[in-house]
Amino acid sequence: MTPVFEVNGLKKAFSGLAVTNDVSLSMASGDRVALIGPNGAGKTTFVNLVTGHLRPDAGDVRLNGEVVTGINATGRVRRGLGRSFQVTRLFQDMTPAEHVGIAILQRDGRSGRMFGNFLSMPDVMEEATGLLSGLGLLDLMHRKVSEIAYGQQRLLEIAMALALRPKVLLLDEPAAGVPQSDTGRIERALADLPADLAVLMIEHDMDLVFRFAKRVIVLAAGTIIFDGLPSEVTKDARVREAYLGSYADASHAA
Numbered sequence: 458m459t460p461v462f463e464v465n466g467l468k469k470a471f472s473g474l475a476v477t478n479d480v481s482l483s484m485a486s487g488d489r490v491a492l493i494g495p496n497g498a499g500k501t502t503f504v505n506l507v508t509g510h511l512r513p514d515a516g517d518v519r520l521n522g523e524v525v526t527g528i529n530a531t532g533r534v535r536r537g538l539g540r541s542f543q544v545t546r547l548f549q550d551m552t553p554a555e556h557v558g559i560a561i562l563q564r565d566g567r568s569g570r571m572f573g574n575f576l577s578m579p580d581v582m583e584e585a586t587g588l589l590s591g592l593g594l595l596d597l598m599h600r601k602v603s604e605i606a607y608g609q610q611r612l613l614e615i616a617m618a619l620a621l622r623p624k625v626l627l628l629d630e631p632a633a634g635v636p637q638s639d640t641g642r643i644e645r646a647l648a649d650l651p652a653d654l655a656v657l658m659i660e661h662d663m664d665l666v667f668r669f670a671k672r673v674i675v676l677a678a679g680t681i682i683f684d685g686l687p688s689e690v691t692k693d694a695r696v697r698e699a700y701l702g703s704y705a706d707a708s709h710a711a
């Protein structure tokens with residue numbers, strides 16, 4: 458079966474320093490993969506190469522078998538690549554309903570002149586309501602973003618990414634900055650993501666990684682040093698040395 462997402466021999470250097478160093482991996486529909494690694498390992502650079510926000514020096518990115526390396530970020534979104542952002546990029550004066558509504562219109566190529574009255578479009582609002590309801594945001598859908606909690610803003614980002622009906626979803630630290638009391642909501646949202654969606658999550662919180670991922674990829678100094686089962690990652694000598702030593706030595710060690 459053709460992988461839904463694949464990168465081959467991806468390379469990127471900044472000022473001669475290899476930040477992505479011959480990275481290859483593939484994912485199938487329904488995969489739940491965590492990408493971890495120490496600060497500066499190159500995780501964000503990798504995501505930017507995949508989304509089309511950075512151009513690789515070598516290698517290619519494929520979606521559903523199609524090489525998209527020469528296609529811009531918008532074209533990749535149209536081909537099924539979704540992304541939520543590490544830093545919140547929401548408009549404080551707009552509501553969740555408006556954010557998701559705009560994402561739906563963009564997906565359908567109906568943006569532009571229709572922005573003004575889409576809140577009165579039954580099909581758009583029905584879909585937006587369903588998405589926001591699925592993420593526990595129904596009661597807040599007509600409140601301003603500035604009035605809702607940070608954890609709920611992160612959920613809204615996921616709702617917007619899902620509105621684009623991705624086949625592959627990149628989640629950049631979905632729980633970062635969310636108070637402990639609200640991380641349960643994020644975890645539930647992750648558990649409820651569509652079963653056939655391939656999800657690649659960058660995350661530092663290892664407890665969340667172990668609850669979410671069926672496969673863990675470890676990046677260190679731009680190179681994949683481990684790609685395998687969560688139960689194996691804490692036992693791997695290179696991973697322990699590069700990243701997980703203290704975690705693996707704690708009671709979580711498998």
Ligand SMILES: Nc1ncnc2c1ncn2[C@@H]1O[C@H](COP(=O)(O)OP(=O)(O)OP(=O)(O)O)[C@@H](O)[C@H]1O
Nearest residue numbers: 471472476494495496497498499500501502503676
């Ligand atoms: N545009 C750039 N120009 C020069 N160097 C860069 C650029 N972007 C990233 N780097 C460098 O590349 C390396 C990897 O950075 P990157 O942000 O991809 O790592 P990361 O694994 O996402 O780190 P973190 O977990 O801290 O977010 C770092 O040394 C960083 O300083």
